[in-house]
Amino acid sequence: MCATEGQDLTTYDVVVVGGGAAGLSGALMLGRARRSVLVIDAGEPRNAPASAVHGFLTRDGTNPGELLEAGRAEARGYGARVIYGRVASAVAVEGGFTVDLEDGSRVGARRLLVATGLVDELPDVPGVRERWGRDVLHCPYCHGWEVRDRAIGVLAGGPLSVHQALMFRQLSADVMFFSHTMPPPTGEQAEQLAARGIRVVDGEVASLEVVEDRLVGVRLGDGRVVGREALAVSPRMSARAGFLAALGLRPEEHPAGVGEYIPSEATGHTDVPGVWVAGNVTDLVAHVGAAAAAGAAAAAQINADLVAEDTERAVSAYRARREARTAGRR
Numbered sequence: 001m002c003a004t005e006g007q008d009l010t011t012y013d014v015v016v017v018g019g020g021a022a023g024l025s026g027a028l029m030l031g032r033a034r035r036s037v038l039v040i041d042a043g044e045p046r047n048a049p050a051s052a053v054h055g056f057l058t059r060d061g062t063n064p065g066e067l068l069e070a071g072r073a074e075a076r077g078y079g080a081r082v083i084y085g086r087v088a089s090a091v092a093v094e095g096g097f098t099v100d101l102e103d104g105s106r107v108g109a110r111r112l113l114v115a116t117g118l119v120d121e122l123p124d125v126p127g128v129r130e131r132w133g134r135d136v137l138h139c140p141y142c143h144g145w146e147v148r149d150r151a152i153g154v155l156a157g158g159p160l161s162v163h164q165a166l167m168f169r170q171l172s173a174d175v176m177f178f179s180h181t182m183p184p185p186t187g188e189q190a191e192q193l194a195a196r197g198i199r200v201v202d203g204e205v206a207s208l209e210v211v212e213d214r215l216v217g218v219r220l221g222d223g224r225v226v227g228r229e230a231l232a233v234s235p236r237m238s239a240r241a242g243f244l245a246a247l248g249l250r251p252e253e254h255p256a257g258v259g260e261y262i263p264s265e266a267t268g269h270t271d272v273p274g275v276w277v278a279g280n281v282t283d284l285v286a287h288v289g290a291a292a293a294a295g296a297a298a299a300a301q302i303n304a305d306l307v308a309e310d311t312e313r314a315v316s317a318y319r320a321r322r323e324a325r326t327a328g329r330r
């Protein structure tokens with residue numbers, strides 16, 4: 001499971017770009033399959049602002065940094081190299097890829113697993129960025145239990161905002177919908193909110209009110225302050241994939257209108273031979289468990305692909321030897 005060195009370029013069976021749940025899970029599987037693996041990670045996992053990972057079986061409540069530290073240790077235990085760095089670009093070459101890092105270094109890879117996650121584009125409201133992952137939230141499964149029965153606001157900002165309000169209503173009877181810069185809901189959506197007792201507050205939200213490091217309210221443009229203890233927002237989600245452009249892989253608009261992602265087959269394989277994707281870079285709504293599962297599944301596919309290639313090479317060499325022996329006997 002050694003990486004090969006040639007012409008000053010160390011080449012790995014697989015270079016994993018991104019060392020979050022998806023990338024490390026892939027590296028663990030590939031290491032256990034005795035593949036040489038390099039994980040290059042820029043160290044900015046999406047859930048870094050949160051104090052705990054919730055809903056991940058057996059690790060519910062674990063600090064996100066501690067979870068990844070344990071993941072790195074497990075992957076390293078099977079020989080994977082995990083380094084800090086940021087990939088600037090990757091290009092296809094004979095037999096694989098060369099991967100350039102921002103620090104100027106370069107490595108080779110027979111296959112690529114891209115697990116670089118996404119960027120949450122937060123609404124431009126003063127206070128939102130500072131409170132993100134604490135009392136400014138997005139996901140009822142990640143943080144909903146923690147704000148159950150509290151005064152929750154939902155800041156409209158995307159096609160799924162009404163759905164989000166209905167989801168948070170499952171967790172608290174006190175939910176308000178701030179239409180903010182969107183038109184107030186009408187028709188069936190207005191009826192749904194009214195039926196579930198969710199008050200709609202018109203008008204742009206100007207800022208958040210924070211006292212002693214806690215959200216206490218939402219200030220509207222006209223100066224009114226509405227008391228709230230948590231605010232759900234709908235960031236636009238953009239796959240972190242700029243470095244893939246030279247490979248011809250570009251993010252596409254998601255059909256749900258919630259952001260941009262790298263499309264792939266169910267196995268994680270992309271349109272570019274030899275390149276797999278896993279986690280939030282391709283599945284914008286994947287939680288930690290789903291991201292880890294996708295990384296493991298993609299790794300299994302990559303290993304099978306390499307086994308097929310190794311076998312094909314071995315068969316060619318075997319035939320050549322056999323033909324040479326036969327020719328020698330003649």
Ligand SMILES: Cc1cc2nc3c(=O)[nH]c(=O)nc-3n(C[C@H](O)[C@H](O)[C@H](O)COP(=O)(O)OP(=O)(O)OC[C@H]3O[C@@H](n4cnc5c(N)ncnc54)[C@H](O)[C@@H]3O)c2cc1C
Pocket residue numbers: 017018019020021022023040041042043044045046047048049050052053054055056085086087088115116117118120132133141142143240243278279280281286287288289291
């Ligand atoms: C505030 C918040 C709280 C959340 N809480 C929960 C929760 O409680 N439970 C849950 O299941 N999910 C939660 N999530 C969702 C969770 O963050 C994602 O499911 C998970 O991070 C996806 O894993 P990933 O490996 O796809 O991406 P990430 O965890 O984002 O990891 C991607 C890694 O790739 C690196 N990277 C990016 N570009 C490059 C590059 N060019 N070169 C090298 N490295 C690069 C990044 O720095 C990062 O370390 C939360 C999300 C947010 C925003």
